[in-house]
Amino acid sequence: xxxxxxxLNNYHFTSSYDHYNSINSQxxxxxxxxxxxxxxxANMISSQIGSDLHSxxxxxxxxxxxxxxxxxxxxxxxxxxxxDFYNAYNYNTSHKSHEVVGGGGAIVESETKVSASPSxxxxxxxxxxxxxxxxxxxxxxxxxxxxxxQKVVKTKKKEEKKQRESRVSFMTKTDVDHLEDGYRxxxxxxxxxxxxxYPRSYYxxxxxxxxxxxxxxxxxxxxxxxxxxxxxxxxxxxxTSRRTAMFSGPAACSYNSSSLSPVSDFIINTPRTFSHDDLxxxxxxxxxxxxxxxxxxxxxxxxxxxxxxxxxxxxxxFLKQEP
DNA sequence: CGCGTTTGACCAGCGC
DNA sequence: GCGCTGGTCAAACGCG
Numbered sequence: 001x002x003x004x005x006x007x008l009n010n011y012h013f014t015s016s017y018d019h020y021n022s023i024n025s026q027x028x029x030x031x032x033x034x035x036x037x038x039x040x041x042a043n044m045i046s047s048q049i050g051s052d053l054h055s056x057x058x059x060x061x062x063x064x065x066x067x068x069x070x071x072x073x074x075x076x077x078x079x080x081x082x083x084d085f086y087n088a089y090n091y092n093t094s095h096k097s098h099e100v101v102g103g104g105g106a107i108v109e110s111e112t113k114v115s116a117s118p119s120x121x122x123x124x125x126x127x128x129x130x131x132x133x134x135x136x137x138x139x140x141x142x143x144x145x146x147x148x149x150q151k152v153v154k155t156k157k158k159e160e161k162k163q164r165e166s167r168v169s170f171m172t173k174t175d176v177d178h179l180e181d182g183y184r185x186x187x188x189x190x191x192x193x194x195x196x197x198y199p200r201s202y203y204x205x206x207x208x209x210x211x212x213x214x215x216x217x218x219x220x221x222x223x224x225x226x227x228x229x230x231x232x233x234x235x236x237x238x239x240t241s242r243r244t245a246m247f248s249g250p251a252a253c254s255y256n257s258s259s260l261s262p263v264s265d266f267i268i269n270t271p272r273t274f275s276h277d278d279l280x281x282x283x284x285x286x287x288x289x290x291x292x293x294x295x296x297x298x299x300x301x302x303x304x305x306x307x308x309x310x311x312x313x314x315x316x317x318f319l320k321q322e323p
Numbered sequence: 324c325g326c327g328t329t330t331g332a333c334c335a336g337c338g339c
Numbered sequence: 340g341c342g343c344t345g346g347t348c349a350a351a352c353g354c355g
């Protein structure tokens with residue numbers, strides 16, 4: 001854990017939150033976050049995208065960020081979520097200028113593995129929760145388990161825990177707590193967070209056999225920033241009824257109404273080079289990838305599988321780029 | 324009635 | 340072993 005925090009501290013954010021604040025105090029800031037033990041090659045992603053960001057003259061690039069007044073960074077860490085996010089956020093906000101410190105700036109974590117398998121989605125245990133899975137395993141072992149098999153079970157548990165920790169997070173500057181992303185979510189819990197006056201909400205994808213979860217919490221340091229963490233990957237397309245769902249959601253409402261919300265502001269201030277569908281997929285919309293960038297990215301990802309995984313993870317980001 | 328939210332209880336992991 | 344914390348469960352409840 002400690003080394004991950006260190007990694008984050010070494011990470012240099014390129015685009016300044018304050019900068020966008022000065023552009024538009026209601027702009028959305030997205031900060032994508034790939035967690036450590038993930039099988040996504042987050043390390044590579046962060047370095048590649050990071051270098052692109054660094055070379056972007058406007059300091060607002062990333063995944064097509066010339067399109068929007070927001071910033072997105074992919075970075076990589078095993079999770080000490082609270083610390084990580086706040087460290088990241090602190091760093092971002094503490095840097096008033098756009099200067100890039102250090103080369104590359106991407107964090108390095110040796111644990112990150114390149115894999116074509118989408119990790120947790122491979123587990124079709126229903127995965128009601130990690131503990132139920134572990135319980136089941138323990139029960140299966142029974143009392144006759146010898147020490148060796150116990151070791152195997154422990155190792156297995158660790159591996160599965162690692163896989164479950166495949167996560168992507170965003171920091172979004174918005175007044176809306178639960179940002180619409182096209183999928184349907186069911187809230188299954190809410191917890192008070194240590195050192196934060198704001199509770200953390202737990203959501204699960206309502207689609208059957210899809211065990212994607214997401215956590216939503218508000219930064220205690222800047223209540224206007226919402227941290228959304230996605231865990232695992234959807235094994236289904238965006239529900240076709242999403243448009244309806246999104247119109248009923250806060251983002252859609254604000255879009256239809258008077259542009260007071262950050263979402264609508266984002267929409268209004270963003271050059272209309274993408275479709276309504278993209279807009280409705282906020283916050284992903286702010287990560288919209290233009291065709292050139294995608295092409296560039298697919299070349300830069302050393303392993304095609306990682307790029308594909310990223311696509312799977314954020315279909316809405318890539319959807320409109322598909323031929 | 325179906326679906327989603329709320330909320331107190333419970334459990335596991337972790338640090339001391 | 341104990342306490343703290345994060346994550347989940349599930350009954351109760353609300354809403355359309």
